[in-house]
Amino acid sequence: MNRTSLLAATALAALPLAAAAQERPVAIQNVRILTLEGAPIERGTVVLRGGKIEAVGREVTVPAGARIEDGKGGTVMPGLVSAWFRIEQAGPRTQELPGRGGRRGPRGPMPTPGPSATPVNLAASKAAASLYANQEVFADLLGLGVTTLGYAPSGQGFPGRGAVLNPAGRTAAALTVDDAAFVLVAPAANTRAKELLKGELDKAAKVLAARKAPPPASQPATAPGSQPAGAPASQPAAPAAPPAQAPQGRPGPAPAGTPGAPQGGSQPQPQKDPNVEVLADLLDGKARAFLEVGSANDLIHYLDAVGSVRFPTVVIAARGGGSEGRLDEVLDQVKELKAPVLLPTALPTAPFTRDLVNQARRLHDAGIEVGFHLGNSKEGVRQLFFRLMELVRCGLPAEAALRGVTLAPAKMLGLDRSLGSLKVGKDADLLLFSGDPLDPASRLVKVWHKGQEVKKDPTR
Amino acid sequence: MHARILLSLLVLGGIALDLPAQRRRPPTGRPAPAAPDNQPAPPPAASLDRSKVKAWTLYKGADLHLGTGEVLRRGELLVGDDKIFAIGTGLDLPEGGKVIECAGRVISPGFVAVRALGLGQPSGNPGKAADGVNPFDPTIKMALAAGITSYGAIFEGGTASPDGRSAVLKLAFGDLKGMVLQEDSVLQMRVPLNPQQWQTLRDQVKKVQDHKKAVAEHAAKKDNTPAPKPPAGTEKLLRVIDREARLWIGAAGAYDNDAIREALEVARLLDVGVVLVEPLTAWSIPDEVAATGSMAIVNPRQVADPDPGRKDSTGSNLAQCRILSETGVAVAVTTPRGGFAGGPSIGTGGIMGQDLNTPHIDAAFAVRGGMDNREALRTLTLDAARILGAESRIGSLEVGKDADLLILDGDPLHYRTFVQIAVVNGKVVYEKDKEPFYSHIGR
Numbered sequence: 074m075n076r077t078s079l080l081a082a083t084a085l086a087a088l089p090l091a092a093a094a095q096e097r098p099v100a101i102q103n104v105r106i107l108t109l110e111g112a113p114i115e116r117g118t119v120v121l122r123g124g125k126i127e128a129v130g131r132e133v134t135v136p137a138g139a140r141i142e143d144g145k146g147g148t149v150m151p152g153l154v155s156a157w158f159r160i161e162q163a164g165p166r167t168q169e170l171p172g173r174g175g176r177r178g179p180r181g182p183m184p185t186p187g188p189s190a191t192p193v194n195l196a197a198s199k200a201a202a203s204l205y206a207n208q209e210v211f212a213d214l215l216g217l218g219v220t221t222l223g224y225a226p227s228g229q230g231f232p233g234r235g236a237v238l239n240p241a242g243r244t245a246a247a248l249t250v251d252d253a254a255f256v257l258v259a260p261a262a263n264t265r266a267k268e269l270l271k272g273e274l275d276k277a278a279k280v281l282a283a284r285k286a287p288p289p290a291s292q293p294a295t296a297p298g299s300q301p302a303g304a305p306a307s308q309p310a311a312p313a314a315p316p317a318q319a320p321q322g323r324p325g326p327a328p329a330g331t332p333g334a335p336q337g338g339s340q341p342q343p344q345k346d347p348n349v350e351v352l353a354d355l356l357d358g359k360a361r362a363f364l365e366v367g368s369a370n371d372l373i374h375y376l377d378a379v380g381s382v383r384f385p386t387v388v389i390a391a392r393g394g395g396s397e398g399r400l401d402e403v404l405d406q407v408k409e410l411k412a413p414v415l416l417p418t419a420l421p422t423a424p425f426t427r428d429l430v431n432q433a434r435r436l437h438d439a440g441i442e443v444g445f446h447l448g449n450s451k452e453g454v455r456q457l458f459f460r461l462m463e464l465v466r467c468g469l470p471a472e473a474a475l476r477g478v479t480l481a482p483a484k485m486l487g488l489d490r491s492l493g494s495l496k497v498g499k500d501a502d503l504l505l506f507s508g509d510p511l512d513p514a515s516r517l518v519k520v521w522h523k524g525q526e527v528k529k530d531p532t533r
Numbered sequence: 534m535h536a537r538i539l540l541s542l543l544v545l546g547g548i549a550l551d552l553p554a555q556r557r558r559p560p561t562g563r564p565a566p567a568a569p570d571n572q573p574a575p576p577p578a579a580s581l582d583r584s585k586v587k588a589w590t591l592y593k594g595a596d597l598h599l600g601t602g603e604v605l606r607r608g609e610l611l612v613g614d615d616k617i618f619a620i621g622t623g624l625d626l627p628e629g630g631k632v633i634e635c636a637g638r639v640i641s642p643g644f645v646a647v648r649a650l651g652l653g654q655p656s657g658n659p660g661k662a663a664d665g666v667n668p669f670d671p672t673i674k675m676a677l678a679a680g681i682t683s684y685g686a687i688f689e690g691g692t693a694s695p696d697g698r699s700a701v702l703k704l705a706f707g708d709l710k711g712m713v714l715q716e717d718s719v720l721q722m723r724v725p726l727n728p729q730q731w732q733t734l735r736d737q738v739k740k741v742q743d744h745k746k747a748v749a750e751h752a753a754k755k756d757n758t759p760a761p762k763p764p765a766g767t768e769k770l771l772r773v774i775d776r777e778a779r780l781w782i783g784a785a786g787a788y789d790n791d792a793i794r795e796a797l798e799v800a801r802l803l804d805v806g807v808v809l810v811e812p813l814t815a816w817s818i819p820d821e822v823a824a825t826g827s828m829a830i831v832n833p834r835q836v837a838d839p840d841p842g843r844k845d846s847t848g849s850n851l852a853q854c855r856i857l858s859e860t861g862v863a864v865a866v867t868t869p870r871g872g873f874a875g876g877p878s879i880g881t882g883g884i885m886g887q888d889l890n891t892p893h894i895d896a897a898f899a900v901r902g903g904m905d906n907r908e909a910l911r912t913l914t915l916d917a918a919r920i921l922g923a924e925s926r927i928g929s930l931e932v933g934k935d936a937d938l939l940i941l942d943g944d945p946l947h948y949r950t951f952v953q954i955a956v957v958n959g960k961v962v963y964e965k966d967k968e969p970f971y972s973h974i975g976r
Contacts, residue, residue, distance in 0.1 A: 370668065373668070398669025
């Protein structure tokens with residue numbers, strides 16, 4: 074008897090709730106639906122099944138056997154997407170840092186390099202490799218409605234690649250959805266960092282040119298002319314310029330200079346630098362960059378360093394600007410980058426005044442897609458909707474504010490096909506509020522993550 | 534008819550060059566300074582190309598204080614992009630140009646602060662200054678409100694030999710490329726030197742002279758061998774001797790006549806005019822300073838008592854700027870130093886008047902000490918630019934120079950005068966009515 078009940082208990086505990094949820098659809102009725110794709114739906118229904126959104130609308134037939142969830146006139150919106158997340162305490166680090174012996178290095182947790190770190194090109198390294206899963210912050214954030222995280226490495230130069238995390242995961246493997254979601258580019262206003270950016274991108278441009286050059290069987294002499302034409306249409310003109318020289322300069326003299334080369338056909342392969350290869354992917358448009366700038370000043374120093382080299386980019390404004398200028402002071406340069414911008418939610422003041430500046434509104438009005446940092450801790454995320462309310466009160470459209478924490482960051486992470494809005498077929502990540510999400514009087518009632526209801530955080 | 538001629542004569546008289554322009558005259562009875570470095574370099578007028586200019590601006594009707602000591606009444610100033618193209622009257626404005634009416638206003642060159650802190654200069658050591666400047670620093674706007682359009686950022690230096698890093702930066706708010714005028718045009722050292730340091734310096738100078746001889750011989754030979762390189766450790770000294778960099782000499786202790794004479798000894802050894810940084814008693818030996826072609830940075834209201842233990846000790850003198858200037862020593866005015874002084878910084882942190890917020894009032898103290906008003910403007914403009922080695926670009930309203938200018942509502946050195954508009958590199962970067970500092974003060 075005892076034994077059977079114990080068994081049953083274990084079975085219940087072990088049985089993933091997902092299995093039950095997948096079999097039984099959920100219908101959330103009597104809610105205002107902010108789909109963030111088109112106008113809101115007053116008093117509609119959302120049906121979730123198998124971790125996906127099965128139906129959204131006013132006249133939705135509730136499937137037989139569905140569990141009915143009465144929204145009581147509340148509001149449903151997509152789950153929050155944090156495109157820019159860092160863990161203050163990184164835990165044990167498996168990535169090697171330059172200058173520290175890998176195996177002989179200290180075993181304990183190593184400090185993450187701060188902003189004053191030496192600029193490096195570690196573009197091939199992965200932030201997810203040093204992820205320490207056993208931290209409360211993931212469950213905390215999920216409980217507050219953050220359903221997806223973009224996890225960024227830290228450092229100067231090209232400190233590594235960021236990951237997309239599923240905050241419901243309990244192990245590093247379960248947390249990591251994509252360990253190479255973006256390449257972090259972190260410029261700084263000093264000669265070393267700027268020379269590193271320029272030098273490494275130049276190397277990457279050469280690598281890219283070598284990749285695109287015809288195979289060594291054909292004569293490299295024909296390459297230069299055909300090179301820019303062979304590049305895809307999205308390829309900016311600038312990186313095409315150095316490659317024009319590369320096919321001649323590099324493989325050309327090599328056979329002549331090495332008479333002892335084994336065969337005419339096989340050229341000496343230069344050793345590939347994985348970090349430069351990643352940057353070449355970036356230049357090729359196969360990867361996207363997150364450009365972390367603290368201020369307008371960082372941005373113009375970055376543009377000064379890289380010149381006209383462009384690649385798919387998301388601008389991350391890590392700070393409000395302070396005494397180094399805000400991004401709305403360099404609108405032309407931001408527009409020219411054709412990149413969405415992720416901003417802090419704070420309202421900074423103009424220097425020497427108490428005038429609040431709504432830089433999110435200024436960027437939005439200029440036609441730039443704007444998203445927001447959600448914060449790295451539950452304390453930060455708890456303030457999120459209050460901060461958004463302030464921005465909306467100062468003129469940012471409410472829809473833009475809400476898109477800025479859902480669809481816009483999902484696009485930045487390249488996940489807008491499955492995340493960011495309430496649309497049939499997208500992941501069933503949603504939040505139910507007792508009223509308008511931006512109204513300080515309304516509460517976050519429930520969170521669904523991949524169709525499952527998230528256990529309520531008792532402190533919420 | 535007669536009235537018309539009379540009228541035009543009157544107008545002509547009004548707009549003619551105000552030529553009693555108080556040129557510096559060598560004082561009678563004193564030896565004329567044999568000054569190799571005492572004349573400012575001319576602006577590079579040759580580089581002007583009218584066909585490439587995109588935007589023309591004509592400033593009309595203001596009294597132009599040229600910064601050289603001259604004033605042009607109701608003159609006109611033609612700016613093409615970031616350079617001054619013409620100064621005079623009845624200038625033609627090319628098609629599509631803009632006219633800015635400045636009747637009743639005064640136009641002066643932007644002030645040059647020989648030394649300043651903050652204002653967008655890099656903190657720490659970023660490498661090159663150009664890679665670390667912050668053109669969005671809010672103190673830039675404050676400095677523009679004070680009339681400063683460029684300044685010397687002195688990062689380090691002041692050992693027993695010419696050394697250090699520096700930059701001449703412009704207050705081109707928001708414009709990264711426009712901010713850096715030149716780097717390392719100022720090197721620093723300090724006196725007194727001990728006998729060993731003197732010996733080292735003499736050895737270095739000897740090495741540089743040998744090197745220069747070798748270079749000259751190499752050039753004469755005209756073969757294709759590589760030119761000899763300067764001996765290690767003498768590169769900076771070579772730049773001073775070649776007049777590529779100004780050498781500023783400060784004093785580790787009191788800058789009394791002993792220290793001044795030691796600094797002048799360095800000038801003679803190197804055969805270049807140097808810049809004495811706040812030489813307290815230079816006014817008592819101005820001829821000796823002038824004879825080396827050296828210049829000085831002073832604060833006219835610096836007060837120091839004579840040392841009672843020494844016979845030749847004189848202390849400070851309110852007339853120091855006039856005395857030095859009349860003797861042919863170019864003077865730049867800087868901020869006071871002392872217990873309450875904010876030093877060469879700007880902002881709301883210090884005591885107003887003890888910092889860079891009011892450079893024109895510091896220069897006005899030179900006038901109080903007997904200096905001519907127009908000469909005193911030179912201490913903030915052309916002579917300050919010369920002390921930074923940047924006089925070919927900034928410091929005066931002359932054809933070919935950068936269009937850095939101030940539109941003022943009164944005499945540049947009057948205490949009630951405010952900057953209405955500041956222009957750097959031809960662009961308006963400060964407007965009194967639009968910034969929070971002084972817009973509430975109406976005149």
